[in-house]
Amino acid sequence: MSFKLAQRAHHMNPSVIREILKVTEQPGVISFAGGLPSPETFPVQAMQDACNRVLSQDGKSALQYAASEGHGPLRDWVAQELKQQGMNVGADQVLITTGSQQGLDLVAKVLMDPGSRVLVETPTYLGALQAFTPMEPVVEGVASDDEGICPDALRRQAPGARLAYVLPNFQNPTGRTMSEARRAAVAQVAMDTGLPLLEDNPYGDLWFDQAPPPSLASRHPDGTLYLGSFSKVLAPGLRLGYVVAPRSIYAKLLQAKQAADLHTPSFNQRVVIEVLKDGFLLRHVPTIRARYQAQCQAMLGALEKAFGHQGQGGDDSLLWNRPAGGMFLWTRLPSGLNATDLLPLAVAQGVAFVPGSAFYAENPDPRSMRLSFVTPSVPEIERGVLALAKAIALARTRSVAALA
Amino acid sequence: MSFKLAQRAHHMNPSVIREILKVTEQPGVISFAGGLPSPETFPVQAMQDACNRVLSQDGKSALQYAASEGHGPLRDWVAQELKQQGMNVGADQVLITTGSQQGLDLVAKVLMDPGSRVLVETPTYLGALQAFTPMEPVVEGVASDDEGICPDALRRQAPGARLAYVLPNFQNPTGRTMSEARRAAVAQVAMDTGLPLLEDNPYGDLWFDQAPPPSLASRHPDGTLYLGSFSKVLAPGLRLGYVVAPRSIYAKLLQAKQAADLHTPSFNQRVVIEVLKDGFLLRHVPTIRARYQAQCQAMLGALEKAFGHQGQGGDDSLLWNRPAGGMFLWTRLPSGLNATDLLPLAVAQGVAFVPGSAFYAENPDPRSMRLSFVTPSVPEIERGVLALAKAIALARTRSVAALA
Numbered sequence: 001m002s003f004k005l006a007q008r009a010h011h012m013n014p015s016v017i018r019e020i021l022k023v024t025e026q027p028g029v030i031s032f033a034g035g036l037p038s039p040e041t042f043p044v045q046a047m048q049d050a051c052n053r054v055l056s057q058d059g060k061s062a063l064q065y066a067a068s069e070g071h072g073p074l075r076d077w078v079a080q081e082l083k084q085q086g087m088n089v090g091a092d093q094v095l096i097t098t099g100s101q102q103g104l105d106l107v108a109k110v111l112m113d114p115g116s117r118v119l120v121e122t123p124t125y126l127g128a129l130q131a132f133t134p135m136e137p138v139v140e141g142v143a144s145d146d147e148g149i150c151p152d153a154l155r156r157q158a159p160g161a162r163l164a165y166v167l168p169n170f171q172n173p174t175g176r177t178m179s180e181a182r183r184a185a186v187a188q189v190a191m192d193t194g195l196p197l198l199e200d201n202p203y204g205d206l207w208f209d210q211a212p213p214p215s216l217a218s219r220h221p222d223g224t225l226y227l228g229s230f231s232k233v234l235a236p237g238l239r240l241g242y243v244v245a246p247r248s249i250y251a252k253l254l255q256a257k258q259a260a261d262l263h264t265p266s267f268n269q270r271v272v273i274e275v276l277k278d279g280f281l282l283r284h285v286p287t288i289r290a291r292y293q294a295q296c297q298a299m300l301g302a303l304e305k306a307f308g309h310q311g312q313g314g315d316d317s318l319l320w321n322r323p324a325g326g327m328f329l330w331t332r333l334p335s336g337l338n339a340t341d342l343l344p345l346a347v348a349q350g351v352a353f354v355p356g357s358a359f360y361a362e363n364p365d366p367r368s369m370r371l372s373f374v375t376p377s378v379p380e381i382e383r384g385v386l387a388l389a390k391a392i393a394l395a396r397t398r399s400v401a402a403l404a
Numbered sequence: 405m406s407f408k409l410a411q412r413a414h415h416m417n418p419s420v421i422r423e424i425l426k427v428t429e430q431p432g433v434i435s436f437a438g439g440l441p442s443p444e445t446f447p448v449q450a451m452q453d454a455c456n457r458v459l460s461q462d463g464k465s466a467l468q469y470a471a472s473e474g475h476g477p478l479r480d481w482v483a484q485e486l487k488q489q490g491m492n493v494g495a496d497q498v499l500i501t502t503g504s505q506q507g508l509d510l511v512a513k514v515l516m517d518p519g520s521r522v523l524v525e526t527p528t529y530l531g532a533l534q535a536f537t538p539m540e541p542v543v544e545g546v547a548s549d550d551e552g553i554c555p556d557a558l559r560r561q562a563p564g565a566r567l568a569y570v571l572p573n574f575q576n577p578t579g580r581t582m583s584e585a586r587r588a589a590v591a592q593v594a595m596d597t598g599l600p601l602l603e604d605n606p607y608g609d610l611w612f613d614q615a616p617p618p619s620l621a622s623r624h625p626d627g628t629l630y631l632g633s634f635s636k637v638l639a640p641g642l643r644l645g646y647v648v649a650p651r652s653i654y655a656k657l658l659q660a661k662q663a664a665d666l667h668t669p670s671f672n673q674r675v676v677i678e679v680l681k682d683g684f685l686l687r688h689v690p691t692i693r694a695r696y697q698a699q700c701q702a703m704l705g706a707l708e709k710a711f712g713h714q715g716q717g718g719d720d721s722l723l724w725n726r727p728a729g730g731m732f733l734w735t736r737l738p739s740g741l742n743a744t745d746l747l748p749l750a751v752a753q754g755v756a757f758v759p760g761s762a763f764y765a766e767n768p769d770p771r772s773m774r775l776s777f778v779t780p781s782v783p784e785i786e787r788g789v790l791a792l793a794k795a796i797a798l799a800r801t802r803s804v805a806a807l808a
Contacts, residue, residue, distance in 0.1 A: 009513070060443035102665040110416075236469045
């Protein structure tokens with residue numbers, strides 16, 4: 001008995017990261033590889049109190065089927081929250097999703113045909129590539145620099161493209177943030193060319209010293225689909241995110257949502273609004289920011305100590321950036337090395353990372369690596385960076401030996 | 405600004421039932437329309453105890469990202485449970501989904517190309533039609549009778565079809581159950597022709613006097629994808645279901661799952677296994693069965709009283725079947741009437757139902773209606789049936805008047 005696969009299924013592949021995590025999840029290995037928020041930030045007690053209140057006061061409704069749009073009070077909360085961030089959003093534009101990953105799936109279903117051109121940053125979020133793949137678009141990388149996607153390149157590639165997917169705040173994988181000027185320019189390109197934007201903002205609340213500039217959706221609301229998430233500010237195990245959509249496209253996303261899983265768990269939605277309703281995030285999120293900033297500084301400090309510069313050395317040294325928030329920093333190996341080959345050496349030294357190649361739609365940079373600073377503790381970060389430096393030194397020795 | 409829709413999005417439509425529910429959800433209207441389990445059956449206290457235990461004992465893990473396959477202990481439980489029902493299933497074949505609706509979405513993504521022929525019962529579950537639609541198959545109805553899908557018709561239509569979707573136990577919408585002989589014959593057709601089966605079993609535990617015959621998956625495990633759900637035996641607001649897949653196709657479904665929403669909420673999975681682990685369903689499900697059986701009998705009794713026969717009258721009377729479990733019964737209006745026209749008259753009399761037409765892939769029977777007996781109380785059922793009888797009498801008077 002064999003099943004005849006749909007054409008699209010031939011394009012689907014296991015997540016590279018997932019496969020890497022299997023290799024690197026060994027006892028004693030310090031992991032800079034995962035994209036997991038620190039469980040120390042999860043508000044377990046607040047969740048427990050909220051579960052008890054929801055089930056005691058309204059248990060039967062919380063456990064019943066519910067509207068595909070999402071729970072009304074949670075949609076209201078999202079609209080209010082985004083208004084405070086300068087977006088003119090009605091609750092009727094908010095679609096609650098089973099994590100923001102589902103938002104990517106729904107948008108792909110509604111807007112991508114086989115062969116549709118879809119533009120992404122270089123590099124881009126791997127999960128978005130995976131969500132788009134089943135709809136068989138042709139994904140094109142757009143040149144990007146430290147300030148984000150390049151507007152001139154975007155303008156050149158815009159004609160005929162179905163959308164551009166951008167992650168302006170503390171991007172996964174690079175940790176970089178789109179500057180104010182860049183946002184204005186990208187929104188202008190979208191307005192001029194009619195190119196829809198898909199703006200993904202899972203990390204925007206995780207800033208260190210100052211909030212990032214206003215969203216693309218606030219600048220170009222009619223042409224931007226905006227994805228948000230509760231995974232990084234509350235907990236990912238709840239699988240709660242949302243799409244904010246222009247009214248012209250909302251109904252189709254809702255139909256796709258209903259077909260996909262009827263609705264996001266009503267229980268989870270009610271528990272989360274119960275946690276949120278008295279301004280919980282105003283007290284809670286600053287504690288996450290402080291923790292991640294300290295861990296980021298520990299990683300930057302350890303890198304400076306191990307490599308003797310501030311990340312901007314020459315081509316024969318490890319390079320790294322200095323994120324202003326989020327969970328990741330982005331590094332580039334010295335000339336002659338490659339991250340995929342380095343990984344087993346690093347694991348042998350007791351540290352893991354994700355080679356950057358997986359994050360490119362086209363033309364991967366084999367020297368790039370993503371380092372997460374949020375899951376390990378500060379002492380682990382320091383030990384992990386030392387182990388990484390040892391692995392790099394070892395790889396360079398081997399590389400020199402191979403040339404000799 | 406306008407978005408260019410994917411071709412598939414033009415085929416998506418709002419759920420007919422959902423639109424009907426909006427019309428019929430008026431105060432004072434008794435609803436036989438919804439497919440909602442009775443909230444009286446939801447184990448609120450057990451859920452609350454389980455939430456407290458999970459969050460106290462293992463809160464951080466319960467709130468973290470988790471494996472796309474699902475929570476190990478829950479997958480083990482499903483495999484064990486199905487083994488007791490005669491299916492030879494390993495936990496490695498169980499994929500936990502965000503409700504069994506998501507199972508339909510994943511199967512459609514992996515097995516249906518645009519134009520693929522997909523076979524369904526006549527009538528069939530509307531949510532499956534909605535889940536399949538975005539993948540643009542051509543859905544064909546297969547002749548079906550009181551024992552389920554007809555094997556001869558299935559054999560004729562099997563060549564070249566991608567799969568046959570069947571709901572053997574207390575089907576939605578008809579409430580009918582596939583007989584032992586019919587199951588054997590359908591499995592034989594699948595084995596002879598290589599036609600994959602997609603077996604959906606949300607209602608199988610809700611039998612009244614005796615358990616239904618063994619599943620199609622137990623007869624033809626290599627060629628059957630099996631969908632199960634916790635929505636009817638625990639609560640739908642948790643959105644927990646599962647696919648059991650032959651090992652040859654499991655990896656592709658897993659990749660589709662990962663792309664769709666990364667994983668089903670880990671918190672919900674841990675809470676549910678905490679509820680289930682000490683044999684809770686053995687005590688709980690019999691209470692649901694007894695309740696639904698009493699409500700079904702009340703509806704049958706009220707119909708007999710109102711229409712003066714046992715459901716098998718002539719073409720000039722209302723006809724109905726006698727389900728052996730589940731949530732629905734299926735009725736056919738007297739000759740000359742049509743359920744869509746009857747609905748506003750019925751709502752005016754204080755009762756609502758779903759016209760059956762929505763449940764047909766092709767050639768709808770405009771006289772058919774689905775009645776749910778699980779949400780209203782016994783006195784409401786009795787009043788609702790009287791109101792339905794009045795509406796039918798009124799419609800017949802009008803129909804006669806129109807002919808005169």
